Amino acid sequence: MSNLATMHPSEVRQLIRNNELVKPTSGWASGYTQANLAILKKELAFEFLLFCQRNQKPCPLIDVTEPGSPIPQLSAPEADIRTDIPKYRVYRHGELVEEVTDIVKFWNDDMVAFLIGCSFTFEHPLMNNGIAIRHIEENCNVPMYKTNIPTVKAGRFEGPTVVSMRPVPEQAVVRAVQVTSRFPAVHGAPLHIGNPVSIGIQDINEPDFGDRVTIKEGEVPVFWACGVTPQAVAMHVKPELMITHAPGHMFITDLRDERFGVI
Amino acid sequence: MSNLATMHPSEVRQLIRNNELVKPTSGWASGYTQANLAILKKELAFEFLLFCQRNQKPCPLIDVTEPGSPIPQLSAPEADIRTDIPKYRVYRHGELVEEVTDIVKFWNDDMVAFLIGCSFTFEHPLMNNGIAIRHIEENCNVPMYKTNIPTVKAGRFEGPTVVSMRPVPEQAVVRAVQVTSRFPAVHGAPLHIGNPVSIGIQDINEPDFGDRVTIKEGEVPVFWACGVTPQAVAMHVKPELMITHAPGHMFITDLRDERFGVI
Structure with a gap:
């Protein structure tokens, strides 16, 4: 295969x-x-x-x-x-x-x-730009977290935004923003760069979905909106x-x- | 005022x-x-x-x-x-x-x-990039045309795409694409550059809506998707x-x- x-x-x-x-x-x-x-x-x-x-x-x-x-x-x-x-x-x-x-x-x-x-759609361009994807390297699922960023309600559907996280070397953060900004139709630019607590994530090592990944010295956690959000919100209804x-x-x-x- | x-x-x-x-x-x-x-x-x-x-x-x-x-x-x-x-x-x-x-x-x-x-939203960035907007210069409405580019049907709604046209100097066409590509949420990049006949427009001087504008020597007609499309399509229903x-x-x-x- x-x-x-x-x-x-x-x-x-x-x-x-x-x-x-x-x-x-x-x-x-x-x-x-x-x-x-x-x-x-x-x-x-x-x-x-x-x-x-x-x-x-x-x-x-x-x-x-x-x-x-x-x-x-x-x-x-x-x-x-x-x-x-x-x-x-x-x-x-x-x-x-x-x-x-x-x-x-x-x-x-x-x-x-x-x-x-x-997010598969923007991970390939990131890799083509020399930005390795940690959960692929570690052969596990991407870590995902519930945040304190609310979605915009529509009828019965409402709830928090779920994000996925990829550690990015400091010197590649700007490029990661540029590369993923090209793809507004598949999550687009990051929602947040850096401090997890600012978006309501208490412990970066305890994802709500998926698996924990290593964040190395000199790497910054970068958070993108995640397609698990609509499922989580729909389930709530x-x-x-x-x-x-x-x-x-x-x-x-x-x-x-x-x-x-x-x- | x-x-x-x-x-x-x-x-x-x-x-x-x-x-x-x-x-x-x-x-x-x-x-x-x-x-x-x-x-x-x-x-x-x-x-x-x-x-x-x-x-x-x-x-x-x-x-x-x-x-x-x-x-x-x-x-x-x-x-x-x-x-x-x-x-x-x-x-x-x-x-x-x-x-x-x-x-x-x-x-x-x-x-x-x-x-x-x-399209007002992308006309300002065009002007800020030195690309004049002819229908503003000539103080009339933008020329709009029905094309042979079909929209994607949804339920009862279907019909041709309507485009607006702005003449752009040859040497500024690339920049016009770049500038409007930044705004996918307000029509985005042009649908077509150049020959009107290729998209089913028989006479560039006879717009279906709005007013005729001057196309000068060395200018290329550039066509963007137009917000009149959904109204035209809805009216058809x-x-x-x-x-x-x-x-x-x-x-x-x-x-x-x-x-x-x-x-």
Whole structure:
């Protein structure tokens, strides 16, 4: 499977659809944009869409399906959102009830799928600029933290912004801001540089999600808005039914990462 | 009234609310973002929001009100969308039925107001970069054209992209791309540079909306996505009731233009 990195997204999705790849998708179909998934019933879709529109840094929408259609028409018109993700989580009233490899039996005409940008898209440009990504080096998940930065409320959706953290050498912090500013459609520039306490993070070694990573002498913690935010906020509303990807098991679109660079 | 340019948006809106300024808003409260208005009933709001999300270049959303609330909470929390625009247009089933200076009698709990970015926001940075704006020099409206560039359909909303055109000296075209690329949230980079026929414009001297402007020797027509697009598309759906600003009579927000620059 060493060629997963160089395969086209449609080939990788075919393997996923056949349940031959029930694993995290990091590094697959390199250069193509991967996305977080949130599926809600239409009744909540307007408010959730408005929430994403009002909070574009944590909730950058890549694609939203037509109500009832499982086809992500703009990002992967030959894909099926019900089968093409390696692992899904099904939540009822905010409680995780099941992990499954397809959601065909849960799908109905009343559903809207939201595909939300993911930090993978800006990690490659950072690496291309010589800024190593610690959680990739340490082969673990990115550390994520709840902050005291509120999101902007929309209808029933509200709550704190979740951020991801990457340690950056002091002399590379400016470049990290420049590089990620090019990608406003996938979290964009950092939300905060430096002191974690200023944004309500009491202990940098105790992330709320993901794993702790090493911060070396001369490195500064840099915080970006995180795509976990909309899921966390939606969960808070305890919708009757909500389906997401399992952490790390993303949807691979046909869109190239570079497409999201604004200049 | 020569101090209108230097007044704060809240002061200008107060004069507008008192019907003391029933005029186009260009140049007022300089440096603050002005916006196009489209009001629709909630029944159409999800589809229209989705349309804007899918077509961010022509439809950059600045603010969307909570259903039934006339307060643009994010862009001007002390304003009232029903009174603070100099002139409105009321459409029933796609037909203009009335021009009014407030819409209090039309407003009800079922309505959602969409404030959509406007090219004024990137014209100032162009001028600050030494690129003169011809329609300002010639004291007329910007020329706008229907193109053969389709928008991405969302529910009932679909139709061609409308563009605005500014002649730019050949040697300044690259800079014009750079400067406007900084503002993806207000139309962003041009959609097309050069030959109008390539995007379906048969006669550059016959704009579909606005006024013809002079294109001088050595100048290239540069086309940006235009905020008239969502209104044109919405009109096509012939909604029972739709309210917009009258052309040139914009909503003045409390947000500074520079806030929309991504880098």
